[in-house]
Amino acid sequence: MNIYAIAYKNLLRKKVRTALTAGGIALSAWVLATLLGFNKGYQEGLNRDIDNMGFQVLLTAKGCPYEAATLMLKGGTGLRYMPESVVKTVFQNPEVEKVTPMLMHGVFDPNKGENGAVAAYLGVDAVSFPPMKPYLEFKQGAWFKDNKALEAVLGYEAAELETREVGDKLLIPGIDREVTVVGVLKRSGTQDDGTIFLPITAVQKLFNREGLLTGLGIKVKKEADITALENRLYDLPDVQVVSMAQVKTTIMNLVNSARVIVMGIAGIALIIAMAGVINTILMSVMERYAEIGILKSMGAMPLDVFKMIWAETAILCGLGGAAGIGLAFVTARLSEAAVRYFLPYAPNGALVALDGDISGFAFGLILAGGLLSGLYPAWRAARVRPLEAIRIEGEQ
Amino acid sequence: MKKLIFFLLLAALPGAASAAVGCDLNDPDRDVARLFPGSTGYKTRYLSIKGSGGQLLLERVEKRLGDKFKGLYETMDVPYTLYDIYKGKEVIGYIHGVNQKGEYGGIQVFLALERGGTIKAFYIQKLTSRAAKDLRSKKFGTQFERLTLKDFERYSPGKPVSAPLKLEAPAKAGKDFQAVLRAVKKNLILMDEFVFSKKEK
Numbered sequence A: 001m002n003i004y005a006i007a008y009k010n011l012l013r014k015k016v017r018t019a020l021t022a023g024g025i026a027l028s029a030w031v032l033a034t035l036l037g038f039n040k041g042y043q044e045g046l047n048r049d050i051d052n053m054g055f056q057v058l059l060t061a062k063g064c065p066y067e068a069a070t071l072m073l074k075g076g077t078g079l080r081y082m083p084e085s086v087v088k089t090v091f092q093n094p095e096v097e098k099v100t101p102m103l104m105h106g107v108f109d110p111n112k113g114e115n116g117a118v119a120a121y122l123g124v125d126a127v128s129f130p131p132m133k134p135y136l137e138f139k140q141g142a143w144f145k146d147n148k149a150l151e152a153v154l155g156y157e158a159a160e161l162e163t164r165e166v167g168d169k170l171l172i173p174g175i176d177r178e179v180t181v182v183g184v185l186k187r188s189g190t191q192d193d194g195t196i197f198l199p200i201t202a203v204q205k206l207f208n209r210e211g212l213l214t215g216l217g218i219k220v221k222k223e224a225d226i227t228a229l230e231n232r233l234y235d236l237p238d239v240q241v242v243s244m245a246q247v248k249t250t251i252m253n254l255v256n257s258a259r260v261i262v263m264g265i266a267g268i269a270l271i272i273a274m275a276g277v278i279n280t281i282l283m284s285v286m287e288r289y290a291e292i293g294i295l296k297s298m299g300a301m302p303l304d305v306f307k308m309i310w311a312e313t314a315i316l317c318g319l320g321g322a323a324g325i326g327l328a329f330v331t332a333r334l335s336e337a338a339v340r341y342f343l344p345y346a347p348n349g350a351l352v353a354l355d356g357d358i359s360g361f362a363f364g365l366i367l368a369g370g371l372l373s374g375l376y377p378a379w380r381a382a383r384v385r386p387l388e389a390i391r392i393e394g395e396q
Numbered sequence B: 001m002k003k004l005i006f007f008l009l010l011a012a013l014p015g016a017a018s019a020a021v022g023c024d025l026n027d028p029d030r031d032v033a034r035l036f037p038g039s040t041g042y043k044t045r046y047l048s049i050k051g052s053g054g055q056l057l058l059e060r061v062e063k064r065l066g067d068k069f070k071g072l073y074e075t076m077d078v079p080y081t082l083y084d085i086y087k088g089k090e091v092i093g094y095i096h097g098v099n100q101k102g103e104y105g106g107i108q109v110f111l112a113l114e115r116g117g118t119i120k121a122f123y124i125q126k127l128t129s130r131a132a133k134d135l136r137s138k139k140f141g142t143q144f145e146r147l148t149l150k151d152f153e154r155y156s157p158g159k160p161v162s163a164p165l166k167l168e169a170p171a172k173a174g175k176d177f178q179a180v181l182r183a184v185k186k187n188l189i190l191m192d193e194f195v196f197s198k199k200e201k
Helices: A003-013 A015-052 A068-073 A086-091 A156-162 A200-206 A226-234 A244-287 A289-297 A302-330 A332-342 A356-382 A386-395 B002-012 B028-035 B054-065 B138-142 B175-200
Strands: A057-061 A096-109 A117-124 A138-141 A151-154 A169-172 A177-185 A196-199 A215-220 A239-243 B041-047 B080-087 B090-101 B106-114 B119-126
Touching: A003 A015, A003 A302, A015 A244, A015 A302, A015 A332, A015 A356, A057 A226, A086 A096, A086 A215, A096 A200, A117 A200, A151 A156, A156 A177, A156 B106, A196 A200, A215 A226, A226 A239, A244 A289, A244 A302, A244 A356, A289 A302, A289 A386, A302 A332, A302 A356, B028 B041, B028 B080, B028 B090, B028 B106, B028 B119, B054 B175, B080 B175, B090 B175, B106 B175, B119 B138, B119 B175
Parallel strands: A117 A196, A151 A177
Antiparallel strands: A057 A215, A057 A239, A096 A117, A096 A215, A138 A177, A151 A196, A169 A177, B041 B080, B080 B090, B090 B106, B106 B119
16 A cells, blocks of 8 residues: 555544545635636636727727727717828838728617617728727627728617618718618627628718818827827827727736735635644654554654655645646636626636646645645644654543 | 535636626616606516517517618627516506617617506617707607607507607708617517517416
8 A cells, every 4th residue: 555545544543634624625726726817817808808909009099099998978979080191191201000090970860769869980990900800790790891981880789779681771860861781780798789880981982071070090009109109199189099008018017006906815714724734744643653663663754654644645635736727617607797796897708718838827825835735734743753652542 | 405406516617798788777766757747666677679579579670660780789689678567565557678779879768658558758868969959959759749659559660650650750860860760660669579569468
């Protein structure tokens, strides 16, 4: 019988105590793995959300609302325009990889609801916009090919609300013009779901805004200095720069502050579990004082006894750690739902991203912590003097 | 323990497919008070053909309607919002809306119904149409008051309105007038299936 088999059998002698200690370790492993998974998932999700925007910098006319929601809040008014020539000016910067011009227009529709509402249309460039939004997939149809065409692509929710399918007509209220639906997007979980996309030149013509833009999406080259570009863009007259990199940094700073506190809590949980391990193994050593004495009197060396007790710790931590990490995988979605409920902003996609690296790291940390905790009980056991141990047992 | 494991496994499964769009009042507090003056409150219920009878119910509704459910958005799992209107503890009526595909956009047709199923008020919440103003006018809406499902029994969607229905189509309404009639008949049939026929049983 090898040393691990003996250690395992020893643990089984006190099943409840072993189970409770392993449960404590499992909880620590669960907290650790979930938090590490959350850290990775949130970072990845945030990067994905920012990348999905297609552009890292958005240029708008000073004071112009750059989100559809803001436009709605302003009742479709308050739009400000930049001349189309800004595209050339921006392209002169070496950091710029691509740009995509946009023109938003809001029309008041008196037949939406009791008091009317704003219908917003986003004019986009048929060539440069689709590659900027690679995550947008079609439920039906495809993007328009011609910037002058009276055609529309509808976000999922916009299409649902208007019950539009490819080939249907859409009437633009106020100007009484029809456009043909050529594409319906799948749900993306972004504000694009509620957007009605039209070709940019068509929007300029339909709403008499020729040569004007409300926004310019800028995709920056990889490794380029975004801050340097942004500083130069700030110098352009009458434009405002909305930096997605800044948004990301701000959110990550907030998340990092929260993460330090949460990791602190995970650390405390780990320490408590380790204290439990020391307590359990030490108690087990004390209970088996005479038994260890007999083992030594039969020829077991101190190193053998040390290894046996240490193996008990390793088995306990190994089983508890594995169970905790398994639990983290099973409850990942529950944890995700809880995080989404409590956090004011959470990116799309999996928030708790568990993988082999995280599992391995968490398992290693738990095992290392456990083995560290097992050093003292194992050392105490190795130091047991056979005669003294047998005498004490005899006196009892 | 088995239940716990089942629950945990269920939670670990990927999210359900996107739900279909329903038809809710934009401002229920205001709209209920306007459609049912004297009411003291309302309760909201969410019903679907899938949850209330499934394929058999869908076939029955389609047969009674005289038309098939069509397209991406008229499916069995569409949630229907039903408002039970109260005066004190007593239910005095219902408000129920349906989405209907119109010529140029979605039409949301709401009916305020008395306890027996008679139309008390007709309301188009949202509409994109060249005849939108006329279809949402008081004159047009008043025509539906006091009508019941029985009045629509001989009407088939897409076909001309015949007796006993006497409904005047606004000029330029074209296909949207037909769409509104289909929505009203569908609304009444669903109310009959969800509420009135169940009450009789």
